Amino acid sequence: MIACGCRVCTSPYSKDKRLRSSVMIESATTRIVVDTTPDFRYQMLRTETKTLDAIIYTHPHKDHIAGLDDVRAYNFFSGNPMDIYANYLTEEALRRDFYYAFEDKRYPGIPELNMHTITDSDFMVGDILVQPISVWHLRMPVLGFRFGNFVYITDANRIDENEKSKIRGAEVIVLNALRKEKHISHFNLEEAVALVQELEIPTAWFTHISHQMGLHSEVNETLPKGIALAHDGLQFDVKNPSV
Numbered sequence: 001m002i003a004c005g006c007r008v009c010t011s012p013y014s015k016d017k018r019l020r021s022s023v024m025i026e027s028a029t030t031r032i033v034v035d036t037t038p039d040f041r042y043q044m045l046r047t048e049t050k051t052l053d054a055i056i057y058t059h060p061h062k063d064h065i066a067g068l069d070d071v072r073a074y075n076f077f078s079g080n081p082m083d084i085y086a087n088y089l090t091e092e093a094l095r096r097d098f099y100y101a102f103e104d105k106r107y108p109g110i111p112e113l114n115m116h117t118i119t120d121s122d123f124m125v126g127d128i129l130v131q132p133i134s135v136w137h138l139r140m141p142v143l144g145f146r147f148g149n150f151v152y153i154t155d156a157n158r159i160d161e162n163e164k165s166k167i168r169g170a171e172v173i174v175l176n177a178l179r180k181e182k183h184i185s186h187f188n189l190e191e192a193v194a195l196v197q198e199l200e201i202p203t204a205w206f207t208h209i210s211h212q213m214g215l216h217s218e219v220n221e222t223l224p225k226g227i228a229l230a231h232d233g234l235q236f237d238v239k240n241p242s243v
């Protein structure tokens with residue numbers, strides 16, 4: 001990304017420096033990453049993530065799939081293919097964009113993938129129960145996910161009423177909020193705050209933030225209790241959430 005010279009792009013504070021949106025879910029025995037962004041390789045190096053059990057995809061936009069090739073490193077270490085989970089739309093894009101990983105005669109050293117198709121049904125990855133939530137990104141169906149008391153939703157601007165029932169009762173949500181101004185396919189700040197309040201989620205972190213949002217510290221001061229902008233490297237335990 002080219003720094004545009006705005007106050008966010010030139011800010012010296014680490015919380016104003018954002019890589020693409022992704023999240024890692026860990027239990028005692030299982031580690032999942034949601035989406036392989038163009039920054040996936042660096043995100044895994046930065047967090048010293050030596051093992052990874054599965055990747056789950058939200059949707060096929062390039063900022064959420066582009067880093068898939070770098071799962072090769074996990075193939076080398078584990079000796080196993082990487083389990084990847086995607087809906088039909090994302091699976092189609094992965095098979096197109098990373099065609100060489102799906103050919104019968106494959107070149108040595110390419111990613112080894114084990115594709116699983118996500119439907120409406122809940123599924124298990126190791127000991128983690130994953131509940132898909134269908135949300136809208138303009139006209140594209142995108143998957144959000146509920147993991148126990150934690151919900152992760154990115155790249156949405158609308159959620160149908162019946163899907164909202166899958167979110168209610170969660171302790172913590174990470175939700176996309178792009179900027180203050182309205183956007184055609186992302187919640188803006190006001191819409192994201194309203195949704196968190198409507199669904200009565202006690203703790204919310206906003207992600208997929210544009211530099212147009214403004215400085216992290218200044219925007220946070222304006223947000224209601226329990227709601228804050230997320231930042232790169234943020235970690236929390238869903239049993240003990242705090243903002």
Ligand SMILES: [Zn+2]
Pocket residue numbers: 059061137155
């Ligand atoms: Zn998107």
Ligand SMILES: [Zn+2]
Pocket residue numbers: 061063064155208
């Ligand atoms: Zn995106």
